[in-house]
Amino acid sequence: MTPEATLARFREYMVGPARFMNVLSCFELGIIDTLRESPGMTAAKLGAAIGAKPDAVEQLLHLPVKDGLLAYDETSGGYSLDALASVAKADLRRALTYLNMIKVVALRQLFYLTDSVRTGGVVGLKELYGYEGTLYGAVAEHQDLRESWATLMDTVTARIDPWFFDHVDIPPGSRVLDLAGNTGLGAINTYQLKKSPGLKVTTFDLPEKEEECLENFREHGVAEHCTFIGGDVFEGVPQGFDIVLIKHFLDMFDKSDVVRILEGVNRSLEVGGQVNVMVPVYPENIKDTDNYNVDFFPAFFIGCTMGQGGPQKLSTYRTWLEECGFRVTKAITRDSAEIPPDVIPIPAVLCATKTA
Amino acid sequence: MTPEATLARFREYMVGPARFMNVLSCFELGIIDTLRESPGMTAAKLGAAIGAKPDAVEQLLHLPVKDGLLAYDETSGGYSLDALASVAKADLRRALTYLNMIKVVALRQLFYLTDSVRTGGVVGLKELYGYEGTLYGAVAEHQDLRESWATLMDTVTARIDPWFFDHVDIPPGSRVLDLAGNTGLGAINTYQLKKSPGLKVTTFDLPEKEEECLENFREHGVAEHCTFIGGDVFEGVPQGFDIVLIKHFLDMFDKSDVVRILEGVNRSLEVGGQVNVMVPVYPENIKDTDNYNVDFFPAFFIGCTMGQGGPQKLSTYRTWLEECGFRVTKAITRDSAEIPPDVIPIPAVLCATKTA
Numbered sequence: 001m002t003p004e005a006t007l008a009r010f011r012e013y014m015v016g017p018a019r020f021m022n023v024l025s026c027f028e029l030g031i032i033d034t035l036r037e038s039p040g041m042t043a044a045k046l047g048a049a050i051g052a053k054p055d056a057v058e059q060l061l062h063l064p065v066k067d068g069l070l071a072y073d074e075t076s077g078g079y080s081l082d083a084l085a086s087v088a089k090a091d092l093r094r095a096l097t098y099l100n101m102i103k104v105v106a107l108r109q110l111f112y113l114t115d116s117v118r119t120g121g122v123v124g125l126k127e128l129y130g131y132e133g134t135l136y137g138a139v140a141e142h143q144d145l146r147e148s149w150a151t152l153m154d155t156v157t158a159r160i161d162p163w164f165f166d167h168v169d170i171p172p173g174s175r176v177l178d179l180a181g182n183t184g185l186g187a188i189n190t191y192q193l194k195k196s197p198g199l200k201v202t203t204f205d206l207p208e209k210e211e212e213c214l215e216n217f218r219e220h221g222v223a224e225h226c227t228f229i230g231g232d233v234f235e236g237v238p239q240g241f242d243i244v245l246i247k248h249f250l251d252m253f254d255k256s257d258v259v260r261i262l263e264g265v266n267r268s269l270e271v272g273g274q275v276n277v278m279v280p281v282y283p284e285n286i287k288d289t290d291n292y293n294v295d296f297f298p299a300f301f302i303g304c305t306m307g308q309g310g311p312q313k314l315s316t317y318r319t320w321l322e323e324c325g326f327r328v329t330k331a332i333t334r335d336s337a338e339i340p341p342d343v344i345p346i347p348a349v350l351c352a353t354k355t356a
Numbered sequence: 357m358t359p360e361a362t363l364a365r366f367r368e369y370m371v372g373p374a375r376f377m378n379v380l381s382c383f384e385l386g387i388i389d390t391l392r393e394s395p396g397m398t399a400a401k402l403g404a405a406i407g408a409k410p411d412a413v414e415q416l417l418h419l420p421v422k423d424g425l426l427a428y429d430e431t432s433g434g435y436s437l438d439a440l441a442s443v444a445k446a447d448l449r450r451a452l453t454y455l456n457m458i459k460v461v462a463l464r465q466l467f468y469l470t471d472s473v474r475t476g477g478v479v480g481l482k483e484l485y486g487y488e489g490t491l492y493g494a495v496a497e498h499q500d501l502r503e504s505w506a507t508l509m510d511t512v513t514a515r516i517d518p519w520f521f522d523h524v525d526i527p528p529g530s531r532v533l534d535l536a537g538n539t540g541l542g543a544i545n546t547y548q549l550k551k552s553p554g555l556k557v558t559t560f561d562l563p564e565k566e567e568e569c570l571e572n573f574r575e576h577g578v579a580e581h582c583t584f585i586g587g588d589v590f591e592g593v594p595q596g597f598d599i600v601l602i603k604h605f606l607d608m609f610d611k612s613d614v615v616r617i618l619e620g621v622n623r624s625l626e627v628g629g630q631v632n633v634m635v636p637v638y639p640e641n642i643k644d645t646d647n648y649n650v651d652f653f654p655a656f657f658i659g660c661t662m663g664q665g666g667p668q669k670l671s672t673y674r675t676w677l678e679e680c681g682f683r684v685t686k687a688i689t690r691d692s693a694e695i696p697p698d699v700i701p702i703p704a705v706l707c708a709t710k711t712a
Contacts, residue, residue, distance in 0.1 A: 001424045001439035003447065008697035009423060009439075010451040013379050014458055015648055015700065016372025018655040021466040023369050025655070028470040055610035056473045059654035059666040066643050066650050067365060068357045083357035083365075091359065095366040102370055108464040110377040114384040117412045254411035287422050292371055294422050298415035299374040299381070310415040342363035344370060 017107070022063045024099045031057065032084060035070070039080035046079065094159075095342040097152050104148035105135060106304040113303035121307040135305040140208075156248075157185055160278070160347055163334060165193040167349045168276045170243060173198030177241040179265065180233060180249045181205050184213035187226045190245065202227045204238060233261055237268035244269065247278040252301065252309040255320065262324035269354045275326060277352075280311045280345035281333055290336055292344045314348045326352035373463070378419045380455045387413065388440060391426070395436035402435065450515075451698040453508050460504035461491060462660045469659035477663040491661040496564075512604075513541055516634070516703055519690060521549040523705045524632045526599060529554030533597040535621065536589060536605045537561050540569035543582045546601065558583045560594060589617055593624035600625065603634040608657065608665040611676065618680035625710045631682060633708070636667045636701035637689055646692055648700045670704045682708035 001009070026032055030050045035041060038049075043061065047054035061079055064070040071082040084092070109124025116123045122138075125131040129145075131138045139146040170176060173196060178186045181203035190201045201222075203213050207230030217223040229238050234257070237244070244265050250258050265275050283291040293311055301309040312320075318328050330351040339346060357365070382388055386406045391397060394405075399417065403410035417435055420426040427438035440448070465480025472479045478494075481487040485501075487494045495502040526532060529552060534542045537559035546557045557578075559569050563586030573579040585594050590613070593600070600621050606614050621631050639647040649667055657665040668676075674684050686707040695702060 003443045004697050006439040006443050007447055007451060010698040011648055013376045014454055015651040016376040017463050017466055018652045020369045020372040021469045022655040025469045052473045053476060056658055062642050062650040062654055083362040087359045087362050091363055095363060098370055107373050107467050110373055111463050113377045113381045117385060117408045120409060286418050292367055294418040295371040296374045298418055299378040302412050340363055341360050342366040
């Protein structure tokens with residue numbers, strides 16, 4: 001890369017935050033919905049419709065016009081949807097759920113990234129919310145964080161869980177533990193997607209999740225088959241299970257904690273017991289330009305959610321599983337062609353068996 | 357653009373803030389300087405050198421490796437400068453000055469962009485600093501804003517003023533008014549670059565700038581030729597000048613205020629008097645992908661500095677000057693090939709004469 005190209009790359013970094021909020025703000029202000037219903041409106045009319053000054057509307061619409069999301073007619077001064085017109089509503093809703101989560105959970109917190117790296121804590125949550133701890137604790141206390149985060153995670157789980165269970169073998173009658181299973185959605189999905197006579201699924205998470213989890217089991221009609229155990233994964237994993245699921249969890253930790261988790265799971269299982277991991281992964285070639293995990297997760301995990309963590313390569317997770325007493329029987333990354341182009345995480349599944 | 361390409365574009369927006377802080381944080385943490393002095397260091401050694409966990413260092417270095425700024429050697433696990441090695445120090449310093457300004461002045465404030473559009477005020481300054489007003493007032497009270505902002509503006513002025521004065525005719529002995537001339541740097545540049553017998557330059561700005569401005573004149577040895585007048589441009593422009601300079605100012609306002617300023621300047625001049633404007637401009641074709649002003653300034657002016665404003669096209673400024681009683685004698689945009697590739701603003705000069 002020439003010095004000129006390198007400096008141009010810096011300009012790309014510089015405009016990243018402004019581009020992000022400019023486009024999101026056009027949605028938040030209702031400009032896009034208004035134009036969908038009434039194409040051809042001028043900045044003056046849009047301003048009146050959404051309660052903003054026409055000058056500001058005109059300014060904000062330059063970028064979506066430049067990028068081809070909207071069309072601008074020089075003669076009439078009217079705006080209409082261009083590329084946005086042909087994006088399916090569900091796709092656009094999913095993309096906006098991501099944008100909103102990133103705005104609420106990341107945009108301001110990232111300011112403190114360097115301090116978060118130095119301290120190993122999420123300094124942004126402390127500075128902005130007075131909260132000491134991780135995002136997963138902060139969401140319990142702060143509605144704005146919870147709504148933007150939970151909305152996204154429900155979307156993600158609903159989209160990815162079917163793929164996960166397609167690739168995971170859960171024999172009839174298995175006793176399954178969903179590690180860090182939050183309020184039971186993963187257990188419910190396990191039961192519904194892998195139903196078999198005698199299948200029992202247990203959500204394991206912090207004791208304060210129990211009430212909501214059991215309520216969810218009742219609501220989904222799976223209370224006979226699903227149970228809850230309260231505890232802390234770093235203090236001990238419950239025994240008596242054939243299969244442990246670890247979904248959306250290992251990427252939250254640095255290696256030392258991932259190893260503690262995997263060793264705890266290993267201790268909890270009999271020889272032959274299985275662990276099935278789902279986790280976003282970096283590409284084996286970190287310079288792969290199709291994979292955006294590298295562009296997002298390091299700053300996101302360290303600066304906005306955990307003060308540590310971040311995904312690894314599939315080969316790294318394989319090695320760590322082997323180091324913790326497992327034999328890896330399957331390790332696959334989802335084909336990126338199966339993932340909507342706006343979605344950042346590229347998930348992998350690793351299945352492993354406890355060796356003698 | 358296909359729906360797939362549109363959704364992929366949204367992913368680009370999503371990663372913008374994380375990319376921005378990830379790269380800047382590598383500099384803030386001292387990783388880049390450390391690698392410049394000691395190439396080949398591993399994440400473990402870098403962590404020890406800069407006081408951060410190796411896991412976090414490894415995570416943060418994925419993106420600069422992906423983007424070719426750094427090189428990573430799989431065998432040794434060592435990092436070294438790649439493209440960054442051949443960027444001149446002064447260029448890198450300028451780019452970092454921009455990145456730092458955007459971090460301090462924009463990153464968090466942008467969160468409130470939608471509210472800023474709705475209210476016409478900089479909601480981010482109020483929420484984050486308890487400051488009601490514009491960035492230009494806030495910098496007087498908040499050191500972090502002032503340092504990041506003033507450092508950038510001094511860099512910008514030093515780089516752009518020579519080009520401006522190359523294109524502006526200031527006949528010997530002129531009486532020049534530098535409108536909104538802040539603390540005198542523009543007046544000093546005017547005198548030093550356009551020196552002629554009898555040339556007098558006056559900085560016009562808010563009265564509180566007077567002391568620092570006069571001190572600057574003395575320090576630069578131009579106190580005999582430069583003076584200060586305190587006042588508010590919206591209440592009246594001082595008379596008795598042949599030439600008015602308006603630099604880095606019109607882009608801060610919506611059309612109604614730009615017109616008030618230009619009408620005030622027009623009233624202050626005799627027929628034949630001149631106004632010389634320097635302002636960043638949008639390209640005539642807003643879809644021009646070489647021009648990044650559209651990607652940055654709307655969100656920046658509305659959300660982070662003024663709650664209004666933003667550049668216009670050169671043709672728009674020309675029209676506004678004509679509407680305010682001027683004949684435009686020159687209107688040129690700087691050739692983008694003359695501007696370092698990391699620099700966002702593309703400036704223009706408009707020279708105009710008061711008509712009868």
